[in-house]
Amino acid sequence: MGSALDQLDRFTDEPTKQMLRGLIKRKEKYENYRKQSLKWLVAAAVCAVSFCLFAVGKGLGRNGILAELLNDSIYLFWILAAAFAYSTAHYFKKKEEKAEGDFHKLRCEIIQKSTDLWPQPEEWKSRETVFKVMKQHYDINLYFESK
Incomplete structure (x- = not known):
């Protein structure tokens, strides 16, 4: 679980990674x-x-x-x-x-707070990398709120 997420160290801070870990755990559950x-x-x-x-x-x-x-x-x-x-x-x-x-609620919360999690324009570009990794490795769509 942690390998693909650990590669995102330069793209996310620790609280964001904790939210993503929680999202992955909820998806697995x-x-x-x-x-x-x-x-x-x-x-x-x-x-x-x-x-x-x-x-x-x-x-x-x-x-x-x-x-x-x-x-x-x-x-x-x-x-x-x-x-x-x-x-x-x-x-x-x-x-x-x-x-x-629970999974959908946390996923929507991350989507809604994405402007707060990646506030700077150069950080906003790294958001795309994080979303791609979540989609490819965990099949979690963070682009849209709809199921």
Whole structure:
């Protein structure tokens, strides 16, 4: 994380680098929650499809769906597994949305304060270098506030 940011010593001061480090950490946190949410959503879908395939293979519904669901515990296992995976995906989705909001808020703050962070005309030119490094190495757009 620090290698590309450490190369910016001559273009930024220490408080600005701390803000950029915080932005990178928030992006990594957001990306991690996004991956976790997707992983658990896929797990929920796999459990639901497995339940359906298992139910069709065993002929669920011939003697009454409720009676068969209560008689065979494997059905309960698949239902609970799918419910658990879905609720975990929902939990991580909420965390993802909060982390995305925090990330976007700090990113917009840096964009809005860029005139204060690089006040001199020669420093303003170095701002372009910092923004390019953030875009190329961390995929963080500091040019525009829109997502």
